[in-house]
Amino acid sequence: MTLNDDSFTNWKNREEIAESMIPMIGKLHRERDVTVLLHSRSLVNKSVVSILKTHRFARQIAGEELSVTETLPFLEALTTLDLGPSQIDIGMLAATYRADDRGLSVLEFTAEAVAGATGANKIDRREPRDVVLYGFGRIGRLVARLLIEKSGSGNGLRLRAVVVRGGGDQDLVKRASLLRRDSVHGQFQGTITVDETNNKIIANGNEITVIYANSPAEVDYTAYGIRDAILIDNTGKWRDREGLSQHLRPGIDKVVLTAPGKGDVPNIVHGVNHDTIKPDEQILSCASCTTNAIVPPLKAMHDEYGVLRGHVETVHSFTNDQNLLDNYHKADRRGRSAPLNMVITETGAASAVAKALPDLKAPITGSSIRVPVPDVSIAILSLRLGRETTREEVLDHLREVSLTSPLKRQIDFTTAPDAVSMDFIGSRHASIIDAGATKVDGDNAILYLWYDNEFGYSCQVVRVVQHVSGVEYPTYPATSV
Template sequence: MSPEKHLNDWHTNQTIAETISPLLGQLYRQKGVEVLIFGKTLVNAATIDIIKTHRLSRHYCQTALTPAQTLPLAQAINELPLSPCKVDIGQLAAKYWASHSDTDALNDFLLSALDGAMNGEGVGTPKDVVLYGFGRIGRLLTRLLIEKSGPGYPLRLRAIVVRGGKSGDLQKRASLLRRDSVHGQFNGSIVIDEERKAIIANGNYIQLIYANQPEDVDYTQYGINEALIVDNTGVWRDSEGLSKHLASRGAQKVLLTAPGKGDIKNVVFGVNDQVIQSEDRIISAASCTTNAITPVLKALNDRYGIESGHIETVHSFTNDQNLIDNFHSGERRGRSASLNMVLTSTGAAKAVAKALPELAGKLTGNAIRVPTPNVSMAVANLNLSNSVERDELNTYLRDMALTSPLAGQIDYTDSTEVVSTDLVGSRFAGVVDGAATIAQDKRCVLYIWYDNEFGYSCQVVQCMEKMMGVDYATFA
């Protein structure tokens, strides 16, 4: 292939991707149809993102799909009377072009493949969401909910509750949403309504409510009713404490973004989200580490059986630690987070059993906080019931990441050059580093990367959707 052809092919793909982009926007904004390519969302995707996502198809097909192959599907799907759903255009295109050389049969193919999505119910009544707390997770949840907002998405971020209310507080909160040292600039426009104490982000009107206690808030005076309150503070972690939210007028359910104590259901989406029932009032989305390791452990236990193991978490420092040496009630956490590796405890290994009871009592765990601001790693040293070889294990985990029911939680990389900053913004609960896998007889060591902020926030959003009855089918 000549050098000129490489550039010409790129320009062709770029032109086609620019044609695809508005079609994706119309499907999502007008019909509530989220388009995917092999599980990767294309909502708000830029032209380059569309091209890069097509490249992922080489892991699933003998040859990579091109934008020219998915464009006719996007055009045809736009003409169909679809109800809110998810459509994996990558998988559909791969199936179609495997047995067709032109588009003559495309409409019949799509009518059959998308039959269950035709002329169904619409989005229904919007469902109110309130974020209680506006720290690292709260601001990322805000970004994700705004990214997904539209006529086809029923969850509406209506308010954020914080302490304070001093002069300049609103501007500071908006600035922290607009600029993030780890995750970059907010993708869109943020306007402040000083008089009404609100932030308008990409057209989403978000009321800031100042309160010191959950029960002090009357959400109904802001037009908020039957709301899901997402507690990002971690101050209350048992039923008694979190029930304070339910004492507020306009609040219906509570989701905790930390491990719950006592009888609270700890949910790792994709593993045990089926335990969420419509009558549940309080649910926990567990911890970032528990979400990262549990899907991989489930996949491994299902195939090979896990007899015992130890999970060592190499975790980025958190806001709970001190920048320089100072008093801290926790052991070792008073020492400078920016200068030290800090050995500490983690309940993640034990918490796995709440989502995966068959591993109860089989795992131990510890954590080392390290001087990085985001992205962590879990090292799982496991004793298995059956023997396994490294290549066999990696092939299995790669397949789980590509085509299994856990594909939305597990990602896989075999690059020998990946480092932690490459995983910033990963939407997966955990990413298996296949290049580092060790396996011998009935033992293995797995290295699992995870964006402990963004990846976890994506898991939380899926729990929010499940709690509020938002469960759109995927057609592929």
């Protein structure tokens, strides 16, 4: 047998193992509301090849590839335990078991590591919480995809309705088509049908009522059987408390804005300050995509080194706010053709840092350039640190943060020397640290942070909604604080 044959046989063996993992992952998710992760990446509803690629990606952050032969025993152990709703990272289980020298079996170690989610300690499964989308643009449709994806267990969040302004002929069919196919993010994973008689889009069994209204005041959500719902406003039309309060109609309990809030509206970056949300707070903002990209690594750097001042320059993909061709626009430069120009514009991300990180007293300035790509942006974060350090120390720290800290769902880490923006489409992290581009000189550090300003941000929005709805389940093994 040649070396080539050995490699192929090894691949087929790993395919077989990954195939055996799929029903176990699915059953844990459907029957116990357990989401199986691998280094913060969900394995639910993933194909054989996707599972293998996720294992291979571990080498980017952990330094070596993780094999399905290593993680399978931990997954098998999970199926024997009396688990409650939770998220369990089998990649972290494998890594921490490797470092454990007590001689425990895989089952013994796993049972100990996830003890908080078993037996008398497990939390009850939550009743489904209704969600309404006000607006159905780029972010609205991606949030819809995520909510539909996460409804597989029948618990958690349930997308009940979408509110849009009335359209012309075939309006419902066209909106369903935009949800079904996306030029950037690809096809919807599942089936979508349209019930024009009842004004519904049915996606993977989820019946979503499309409500036509020109203002929040026109809608009584209880008329559609919606109760105690969280409304996600992704229009950006209203950003202060007074404007957003218009959404607090019958059937709506809380309002979440997918844009920076103004005035006293809390700006929340999940992973950084989501635990400051007051239980009785009815209106909050998820800040901007750029704020979500820079605040987690900024916190990671400030916690370790102290930050005296900083500047962020974002090279941002164009958005719907710009024109395809030169035309009138209320902003001077944004009227110029987005696909043909680099456009200097402002960003509120730097000023929003103070709301998300009030303990950071360092001045942070910022500016932005819109460039001719449809998605994925990069933030160049230049920092003056409180002490001198080295590039190696900074990279080791950020790699560890991306693997084991409470920020591991927000911060990703790549060492790929050939990475470009398209490689990060579909990333579920708020930002991805490019190790190869990182520069450190004494007390000066420059971080290059990729971020999918559409999908990664939408994931952060859903995390905030999960948190305020009470369906954000704990993750095991527990991360260090």
